[in-house]
Amino acid sequence: MNTKYFIRGFVSAMYLFLMYGAIYAQRYTISGTVMDNGAPIQEAPVFLKPVSLGTISNEHGSFVFDDLMHEKYVISISYIGYAPYKDTFSLTRDTTLTIELQRISYVLENVNIEAAEVSDFGITRLRAVEGSAIYASKKSEVIHVDKLNANLAANLSRQVYAKVPGLNIWESDGAGVQLGIGGRGLSPSRNSNFNTRQNGYDISADALGYPESYYTPPVEAIQRIEIVRGAASLQYGTQFGGLLNFKFREGPRHKKFSIRSRQSVGSFGFFSSYNEIGGTIGKVNYTTFYQYKHSDGWRPNSTLNQHTGYVSLQIRVSPQLLLRPEVTIMRYLARQPGGLTDAQFEMDPGQSNRERNWFNVNWNLAALTLDYTINNKTLVNSRFFGLIAGRDALGVLSNINLADFGGERDLLKDQFRNWGNETRFIYKYSLLTNPSTLLLGFRYYQGFTHRRQGNGSDGKGPDFDYLNPGELKGSDYDLPSRNFSIFAENIFTLGEKVSITPGVRFEYIHTAADGYYRNTVKDLADNILTDEKIYESRINNRSFIFTGIGMSYKPSDNLEVYSNISQNYRAINFNDIRVNAGNLVVDENIDDERGFNADIGFRGSWREWLSFDISAFHLNYKDRIGTVLKSEPNPNFNNLVNRVVRFRTNVAAARIYGLELYSEVSIYKILSSKSPGTDLSLFINMAVIKSEYVDSKATAIEGNSVELVPKLNTKVGINARHGRFSASFQVTYVSEQFSDATNAIRTANAVEGIIPSYGVADLSVGYSHKVVTFEAGINNLTNHSYFTRRASGYPGPGIIPAEPRSLYLTIGIAL
Numbered sequence: 001m002n003t004k005y006f007i008r009g010f011v012s013a014m015y016l017f018l019m020y021g022a023i024y025a026q027r028y029t030i031s032g033t034v035m036d037n038g039a040p041i042q043e044a045p046v047f048l049k050p051v052s053l054g055t056i057s058n059e060h061g062s063f064v065f066d067d068l069m070h071e072k073y074v075i076s077i078s079y080i081g082y083a084p085y086k087d088t089f090s091l092t093r094d095t096t097l098t099i100e101l102q103r104i105s106y107v108l109e110n111v112n113i114e115a116a117e118v119s120d121f122g123i124t125r126l127r128a129v130e131g132s133a134i135y136a137s138k139k140s141e142v143i144h145v146d147k148l149n150a151n152l153a154a155n156l157s158r159q160v161y162a163k164v165p166g167l168n169i170w171e172s173d174g175a176g177v178q179l180g181i182g183g184r185g186l187s188p189s190r191n192s193n194f195n196t197r198q199n200g201y202d203i204s205a206d207a208l209g210y211p212e213s214y215y216t217p218p219v220e221a222i223q224r225i226e227i228v229r230g231a232a233s234l235q236y237g238t239q240f241g242g243l244l245n246f247k248f249r250e251g252p253r254h255k256k257f258s259i260r261s262r263q264s265v266g267s268f269g270f271f272s273s274y275n276e277i278g279g280t281i282g283k284v285n286y287t288t289f290y291q292y293k294h295s296d297g298w299r300p301n302s303t304l305n306q307h308t309g310y311v312s313l314q315i316r317v318s319p320q321l322l323l324r325p326e327v328t329i330m331r332y333l334a335r336q337p338g339g340l341t342d343a344q345f346e347m348d349p350g351q352s353n354r355e356r357n358w359f360n361v362n363w364n365l366a367a368l369t370l371d372y373t374i375n376n377k378t379l380v381n382s383r384f385f386g387l388i389a390g391r392d393a394l395g396v397l398s399n400i401n402l403a404d405f406g407g408e409r410d411l412l413k414d415q416f417r418n419w420g421n422e423t424r425f426i427y428k429y430s431l432l433t434n435p436s437t438l439l440l441g442f443r444y445y446q447g448f449t450h451r452r453q454g455n456g457s458d459g460k461g462p463d464f465d466y467l468n469p470g471e472l473k474g475s476d477y478d479l480p481s482r483n484f485s486i487f488a489e490n491i492f493t494l495g496e497k498v499s500i501t502p503g504v505r506f507e508y509i510h511t512a513a514d515g516y517y518r519n520t521v522k523d524l525a526d527n528i529l530t531d532e533k534i535y536e537s538r539i540n541n542r543s544f545i546f547t548g549i550g551m552s553y554k555p556s557d558n559l560e561v562y563s564n565i566s567q568n569y570r571a572i573n574f575n576d577i578r579v580n581a582g583n584l585v586v587d588e589n590i591d592d593e594r595g596f597n598a599d600i601g602f603r604g605s606w607r608e609w610l611s612f613d614i615s616a617f618h619l620n621y622k623d624r625i626g627t628v629l630k631s632e633p634n635p636n637f638n639n640l641v642n643r644v645v646r647f648r649t650n651v652a653a654a655r656i657y658g659l660e661l662y663s664e665v666s667i668y669k670i671l672s673s674k675s676p677g678t679d680l681s682l683f684i685n686m687a688v689i690k691s692e693y694v695d696s697k698a699t700a701i702e703g704n705s706v707e708l709v710p711k712l713n714t715k716v717g718i719n720a721r722h723g724r725f726s727a728s729f730q731v732t733y734v735s736e737q738f739s740d741a742t743n744a745i746r747t748a749n750a751v752e753g754i755i756p757s758y759g760v761a762d763l764s765v766g767y768s769h770k771v772v773t774f775e776a777g778i779n780n781l782t783n784h785s786y787f788t789r790r791a792s793g794y795p796g797p798g799i800i801p802a803e804p805r806s807l808y809l810t811i812g813i814a815l
Contacts, residue, residue, distance in 0.1 A: 225247070
């Protein structure tokens, strides 16, 4: 070979290789303007794939993506009121785009306007990065409320959450005042095992010591409901259930004033009036609503009156800074009919043996959210939030198998004063030519609960004043708490199909109790033998680190294999140790709970007619808190004989594992060509779960099933839509479950025992004509008698029957 030609060829090849490498390594910028007939469109969401970047257009309609490599990209825009835009191109130089969106001008009654991410089935998953949060590799669901055919006025949970597998739902009232959902063996009691939020901030009573929420946002005010399972612990703190976030509707961007009103009536004196106004004036978007709700209840002694109000502003201070102040106020007064024994329920589930029980709640929430976009890769989100609230429970706490002969009632009053800040920093960057996303955050939370228990009046009405306010006959405690957290997660992408998301969280928790309780012992003639006032002052400080990691593999844009494992921790406070609730005794040495959640699943869609999510999970729950029956000396008999009490303690470790399935198929799209506004789909939501207690100190618990874990929990339904008409039919089946760790079948007080299997059917229809909508339905179509809960205190104790057949009618108007 001629050496001269070889050297020339080698030098030329190296030159081309280096030039190609230089070109490939060159970073480029995509910039552009989003327009409507030449006028700029502000806050249009612009997405870029496959790098999963997103931004919004500024007040001039402009956007920019920089630091991009030479490759093929897909740019898309989905903005309400405009046809979706999508374009694919290869990036070889800095590129400037002018994008004209086409306004949708059809009559609204014939068109569904929605973002591209919303499926026709009304449920989707969260994207890998949403705003200031990372959801890559996590099991998540997003419920789009506008897509539901359901009894929204009554917040009917089994319809609203019909397509979320594995949720166990308590049905304690027919008006939907309080939401009670749990999953995978976790108690549904006022969502206490979920970190419950609205618009990203806390709404529960005390996130550490008393994480129950007496306030539930009206579903009619909600745009979407976001649910993330146990792996949410890394970003949202100490809980096993995950995240439940209610995202409120916002005022329209292209109208200064709009009004939306929904009036609903139903069985048993149900009435709801929901009224909302909103719009955009200059740089301010506003939304406000008021809802009044009343119900006579289907059982005697069940009256309810509720008022809820909300005001929110979104102030575009600059192209980079958005402020969102908001205030929520809720009040309700409910008369509670109490629980039933098994025999009473079998005889007549509609009866009531308590006419002097009342529940009063006032909830005042305030928040200020700041979003600062430094550039298209960097976002800072800071949320300040506070709660001033209270709840009063007045009534007879004795076992339901004991008659109420009058006399003074128990009065429990809680006052909550909480505030906090959560700040998040999102940074999108390239690592070894692959796009990555870093989340850093911190949280400070300060809670304070003032809990009192004493004697109330001997009347029947809602008199929430103590008879002896200076010397309570029960207890009086201050329960402060503080929490500081630092957390981080990072999405590392390996090529176009694989990503790994590790995370870590540090927690410092301080809880304390300062107050007294009275130890009163009486003989059989009700004479006081002992009456002593015992003071307590306790402090409990702890800090810990927990970690997690997730992985995602996407063989295509519409299919994903995901898995994750995350440690969990749930702090116990002194908040409920000294409450005198019937024969409930709480272990004074009760400890925090800890464990982990693991998920592996396969989810996606196929050709617009199939959507699915199939997953397996394992929840390992160490030191699980539960209730067992325990024999102890009876102080009313000078401790000479024993009594059986309900003892709340760390009963054992719990292992809960199972399969969760959601699938929905459009029969119409399989059999027919596309026709806008027409569809017929079938869905199934199923959870098959196995649970057991292990490593228990009590031999009677070892090997038992975990309470509140039905082995089979399924919902099957059909949804139809044609033009202005829509209809849904749904059947729910839940197999039997135990109510306590001892797996008791039946007890005299009905607090423990089997919760039998039940099946219930619901039918809903809707019709729209221009600006008016009509909705109607029948819930519990077959009038099946069943119950989902055995209460240990309020609103029982005993069996809380679910509502029988009921009808509802809603008329709505939107201008």
